[in-house]
Amino acid sequence: MIRRARIERKLTTQELADRAGISRGLLQRIEKGDPACAIGAFFEVxxxxxxxxxxxxxxxxxxxxxxxxxxxxxxxxSVRPSSTQVNDDF
Known part of the structure; x- marks a missing residue:
């Protein structure tokens, strides 16, 4: 459910990990349901x-x-950030 919510919000694993203050690897383990992850990390994400x-x-x-x-x-x-730059130079 966490992975689905992350994808629906168009967040990469790195972006969500940075916001949660955890490593990308830990986030990937959380999304897979690894029971060895800290419960606090689950709650935060x-x-x-x-x-x-x-x-x-x-x-x-x-x-x-x-x-x-x-x-x-x-x-x-996977979710990738948009690479197109908006040209707002008037």
């Missing part, structure tokens, strides 16, 4: 991208995960 980590029951969470996987299949594999 989730708060930045607006993901609620706790739901009332397992059925709600399972539904969210399956919907998440379906949407991730449609989203691009």
């Amino acid at each position: 989730a708060a930045i991208v607006g993901v609620r980590l706790f739901n009332a029951d397992d059925a709600t969470l399972a539904t969210a995960i399956s919907a998440n996987n379906a949407i991730l299949a449609l989203l691009p594999k």
Whole structure:
């Protein structure tokens, strides 16, 4: 869910990691669901991208995960910052 929210907000892994004050590698492990990551890092990243980590029951969470996987299949594999410069020289 964190990865999906990051992609929808058009943030690169490096941009989100910088905002959260963590390394890019740690962010990638968080997005993969590595249980060895610090819980504080999970909370920080989730708060930045607006993901609620706790739901009332397992059925709600399972539904969210399956919907998440379906949407991730449609989203691009990576997000790149726009390389076009706006020419606003009058």
